[in-house]
Amino acid sequence: MNFVDLHVHSNASDGTLSPSEVVSLAVEKKLTAIALTDHDTIDGIKEAQEATFGLPLKIIPGIELSCVYLEEEIHILGLYVDSSDPCFSSEIKELKKLRDKRNVEIIRRFNEADISISLEEVMAGNPDTVITRAHFARVLFEKGYVKSMDQAFKKYLNYGGPYCPRKEKITPEHAMKILTDNNAFPVLAHPFQYHLGDKKTDELVCSLKALGLLGLEVYHSSNNQYESSKLRKLARKYGLFPTGGSDFHGSNKPDIELGTGRGGLRISSLLLDDIKKFRQQTTP
Structure with missing residues (x-):
């Protein structure tokens, strides 16, 4: 099979x-x-x-x-x-804009709380990637703010929490x-x-x-x-x-x-x- x-x-x-x-x-x-x-x-x-x-x-x-x-x-x-569908491509571009807008806000909230995270760190050398919560979890883990990515999700990246506003x-x-x-x-x-x-x-x-x-x-x-x-x-x-x-x-x-x-x-x-x-x- x-x-x-x-x-x-x-x-x-x-x-x-x-x-x-x-x-x-x-x-x-x-x-x-x-x-x-x-x-x-x-x-x-x-x-x-x-x-x-x-x-x-x-x-x-x-x-x-x-x-x-x-x-x-x-x-x-x-x-x-x-x-190849241009209407589909246009819709996907709009969804990426919504993600980008939220990502900027997440970074602002972290930095305001003295948790140092930059967009460059989140992108990790791939500027074309669609950034998700996992990208932030990785940076939080790598910089020692949490002991695991799972802890990053639970402590900082719960939807609607103080550091992770929901997308539009x-x-x-x-x-x-x-x-x-x-x-x-x-x-x-x-x-x-x-x-x-x-x-x-x-x-x-x-x-x-x-x-x-x-x-x-x-x-x-x-x-x-x-x-x-x-x-x-x-x-x-x-x-x-x-x-x-x-x-x-x-x-x-x-x-x-x-x-x-x-x-x-x-x-x-x-x-x-x-x-x-x-x-x-x-x-x-």
């Missing part, structure tokens, strides 16, 4: 490996396809696709969009995004429109990470389905078998394709391996085959 990973990050956002290094690792892991789904950016896709030349690996161009539902940040994956709100309706207008394949990422409870999770999936949601990330590094079983049932209830991915970030999440998560994750390529068949039948 062949295996895939449909939720992967590179240093185009908050991963630590370059897109080409992710490709090399995926080949080493004997995966047949990966979806590069960096946060609010598609900048790593071209490099990843070029790196697969002559290799037995397919790159699915993807993205992970952040939006707010019931005051909770949720993430929607877009698989098979069309990076992007609604699920807006995020879904960005993806559906692009003819991408929208998937709700790691539903149980939002801690909404079963009823509100069901309501979220129902509302997104009405907006064009096509997939549910049933298999994820944060799920146990019981949770994945519940999500399989939820996917069947709403006629959604089950997907899965490790949410690999390199050393920013050192306990999560590409393709296998925390050790027990394996995503059959048959799930991807079903999605491809659906797209062949429905995509103009």
